[in-house]
Amino acid sequence: MPSNNSKSRVLQFQNCRILQGHEIITEDLWVRNGKILNPEKLFFEEKGYADVQIDCNNTILCAGFIDVQINGAFGVDFSVEHQDIEAGLHKVAQGLLSHGVTSFCPTLVTSPPSLYKMKMPKIKRENGSRNGAGILGIHIEGPFINPKKKGAHPIQYISTFDKGFEDVLDMYGCIDNVSIVTLAPELHCAKEVIEEFVNRGVTVSLGHSMADLCQGEEAVRLGASFITHLFSAMLPFHHRDPHLVGLLTSDQIPPGRKIYYGLIADGIHTHPAALRIAHRANPQGLVLVTDAISALGLEKGKHHIGQQDIEIKDNRAVIAGTDTLCGSIATMNECVKHFYESTDCSKVEALEAATLHPAELLKITDHKGTLNYGTDADFVMLDDSLNVQATYIAGELVWASKGGKCRELLHGSNV
DSSP states (O other): OOOTTOSSOEEEEEEEEEEETTEEEEOOEEEETTEEOOHHIIIIITOOOOSEEEEEEEEEEEEOEEEEEEOEETTEETTOTTSOHHHHHHHHHHHHGGGTEEEEEEEEESOOHHHHHHHGGGOOOBOOBTTBOEEOOEEEEOSSSOGGGOTTSOGGGOOOOTTTHHHHHHHHSOOTTEEEEEEOTTSTTHHHHHHHHHHTTOEEEEOSBOOOHHHHHHHHHTTOOEESSTTTTBOOOOSSOOGGGGGGGOSOSOTTOOOEEEEOOSSSSSOHHHHHHHHHHOGGGEEEOOOBOTTTTSOSEEEEETTEEEEEETTEEEETTSOOBOOBOOOHHHHHHHHHHHHOOOHHHHHHTTTHHHHHHHTOTTTSSSOOTTSBOOEEEEOTTOOEEEEEETTEEEEEOTTOOOEEEETTSOO
């Protein structure tokens, strides 16, 4: 039976469980025109039905994963000057589909001004498709960081903004394509810079920093809302001054505001006990990130991240010749699984840390991060062990595992 009065093809995903309203429920998912459809509107107002039914084989459907910190993957490094950025973005976006990622923020690490001005105008926001995951804007991590907590960032390019936002624009050029910036809040003129970024709609993240808790709280009052890879490249928790980690339980967060924080749950960067501490202290602000580098998906050996030579050994990415971690080689679906298995959290909590929370951080929950009616039909199909079985963007199948068992049926037939 056709969809009667409905205006275009209606898809009905059935025999599935969906993550909606902070719980996993047994319910069908309806899609039309690339959006999640309210079936009551279809049934009672339009007297319509599904054109196509998809048997999901009792899998879990949740919003597509969002990675807000990824430096590159599959041999592509977003911060290397000689690489074709458009071709690199396409390769990474395509490769991420098999890991359930439907949107991401390409991340540029500390680099010379010439690289920012060459690359940033070319990294434009765009919707996902069968060609790859969507781009939500750039995450600039550096160069306005504390050299004492530089991590893998090349010290020769670390800078200050002593002239305030004038130095920011001199460094980056146009920032229209920027969604997130990581900076150290203790730097001179940081207050002015934070306020201006926030006024321009850029999410300010605190990281690679020697800041104490008071400096972090002041940055949050000025509009900062994120902490870059919690525990890494910052002063450790201390009972007299918990430093930036203390923001998770601070009583100085302004009313109506929330502090979010990134966690690299790759089994390398963050000990399972630290994952549990963070989750139990502030579960609603937890955002899973990969912090993946160009070596994700590649063999052991030497590769690059930004201006640094790095090496893959013992399943770790380190600065060549050292034991200093410089990013991960974990995929987002691996991080979700490791977090779930390490923290004893619910599946809902693990999945929302890679979907709802990053969308809340970027203020895009009206179209990303949930399966609410009217949002983009970007979603991932998972088995009970949270392995990705298929990825959909705008209701279109863009990747499926070889063992996937979904069947697409014309309504009223067995074809």
